[in-house]
Amino acid sequence: MTAKKGISLALLAVGVVVLLLIPRLGVSDSLLNLLILMFIYTMLATSWNILGGYTGQINLGHAAFFGLGTLAARMLYTAGRPLPLALLVAGIVPAVFSMLIGVPAFRLRLRGDYFTIGTLALSQILYITVGNVLPKITYLPMADIQNYQILPRYYIILALTLFTIGAAYALVKSRLGLGLVAVRENEDAAESLGVNAFAHKLLALAVSAFLGGLAGGAYAYYQASYYFNYTFSPPWSLEPVNMAFIGGVGTIHGPIIGAVFFVLLKEWLVLKVGEYHLIIFGVLFILVVLFLPGGLVEAWERIRRVIVRRTRAKVTVSPACARDNGLPGN
Amino acid sequence: MSTTMVAQSLASGILVGALYGLAAVGLSLVFGVTKILNVSHGELLMLGGYTSFWLFTLMGVDPFAGIPLSMFALVIIGLIVYQLLFSRLIKLPTEDKIRTSLLVGFGLGLVLQNVALRLWTADNRGITPSYAGAALTILGVRLPYVRVASLVIAFVFLVALQLFLQKTYTGKAIRATAQDWEAATLMGINVYRVYLLSFVLGTALAGAAGTLVAVGYSVEPVMGLHWTLKALIVLVMGGIGSIAGTLVGGLILGVTESAAAVWISGNYRHVVGLVIFILVLLVRPQGLFGAKEG
Secondary structure, three states, X not given: OHHHHHHHHHHHHHHHHHHHHHHHHOOOHHHHHHHHHHHHHHHXXXXXXXXXXXXXXXXXXXXXXXXXXXXXXXXHHHOOOOHHHHHHHHHHHHHHHHHHHHHHHHHOOOOHHHHHHXXXXXXXXXXHHHHHHXXXXXXXXXXXXXXXXXXXXXXXXXXXXXXXXXXXXXXHHOHHHHHHHHHHHOHHHHHHOOOOHHHHHHHHHHHHHHHHHHHHHHHHHHOOEEEOXXXXXXXXXXXXXXXXXXXXXXXXXXXXXHHHHHHHHHHHHHHHHHHHHHHHHHHHHHHHHHHOOOHHHHHHHHHHHHHHHHHHHHHHOOHHHHHHHOOOOO | OOHHHHHHHHHHHHHHHHHHHHHHHHHHHHHHHHOOOXXXXXXXXXHHHHHHHHHHHHHOOOOOOOHHHXXXXXXHHHHHHHHXXXXXXXXXXXXXXXXXXXXXXXXXXXXXXXXXXXXXXXXXXXXXXXXXXXXXXXXXXXXXXXXXXXXXXXHHHHHHHHXXXXXXXXXXXXXXXXXXXXXXXXXXXXXXXXXXXXXXXXXXXXXXXXXHXXXXXXXXXXXXXXXXXXXXXXXXXXXXXXXXXXXXXXXXXXXXXXXXXXXXXXXXXXXXXXXXXXXXXXXXXXXXXXXXXX
């Protein structure tokens, strides 16, 4: 276990160093843009996963949190407020907003599906309302656009992504995180062991909303122009769910793998088949939900187990024994 | 604000509300019996609308006469969708079944929406038979014939469904399965066949509703989520398993939306329903007319 942990840490360190050095290697801006997209999607999928994966509360309206994050950050940033403040508020606003559905839905011990369709409705309310109140395109401040710098954006969003992953890791490995999983597996049993299901679900929702809003803040700082209500639109709800499931729901590395895979596959498919890629993603999502609920992480585990079994069999089976049993000897 | 205007908005609300009721009753039937919460119901309704659109534009079939055909098309689609996807969830415990079906429906909605985008483009499509513009005018209130006919047809469907569930042997088997599938199994009911039948009945009703939407209003690829939400709002208001409640829920939603359009702003027509939905979920989760759930 410790050896495995050591390898994971080493891989993580190498990954971070590579990501830190990449901009120094004179790579094209389009690669940096692709990486930034992966970072933002990683934040989205990771934040969704805290509530959807670890706590078992399916949120089909994550766009509400992402959108509120973009809105808050963009408003403050274009008004000349400092970026750290804008990002902080981008997290706080959706976290507070999430209590609107969280407190009543979880307190009444509504069944999970009520929470789910409630989130769907809330995100749709915001999408329509923001479209009505702010039916225009938002631009970064003139100074930012005339002298658009991708490097600081790359590093800041990378830092936010590492913070998001670190926060998710710290949460799920803590006592609280175990409580979340207990609530997911069996709420009544968890309560009987003294886990306050209401508080745990609420906490997971608040953290999920905060980090989803932070992803929105990153997007607002990065994207030069977009319609105000674009970040509230249904795809921003669907994609985090899709990425978390494709990667592996309820694990830390799953959503990261899912986001990287998602962005790469999307780039490739858009070139190959254009708009048909959305159909392919929908089919892929359904297939994962039905046949591989653990996503790519589970697929890899299965393959690894088969390999381990093969190699073990090879080690333990002596040539003589193999001959007697009709197995291929080594 | 003139009385005519109020009466007009009330009438429009009732006319569209009947369609909300019809859209919701299919979803309600499927959920009540199978515990599959199919959030791609709106996309199935959309396919019903496009089927009639094709029948009308390519073959000149009158939309009302084409209702059985569009229902038949949705029976086939329903069969495929059920056998390929939802039947795999049918043996899961209820909580898992609802959760997984939400996810599958979400994915299926995305697929169907984009298939529609490829087949029929992003344009708004409507069906315009020769009598499309004609309307009945009573005391200054304008009632388009196609929408009045749609109201009547929706009502006929709901009554027929009620009679089917109350009077026929198959209908009783469906109700028995919805109440307690284990007891139903012990009584010799093949619950898996009942699940299949209910699902397909639900998609057929979506097909009929889609046709009425296409002829009275219009269809477009992104309408799915919109109609799913309408159906869910009505479902939550009306409570599950009550056809009369569903109809009343649909009418209330339609009228409330019209009232909001008149007194607040047309832009917020669809927000009002969603807000009511959240409030009902929070205050009275068993529905305004539903019995307390066990």
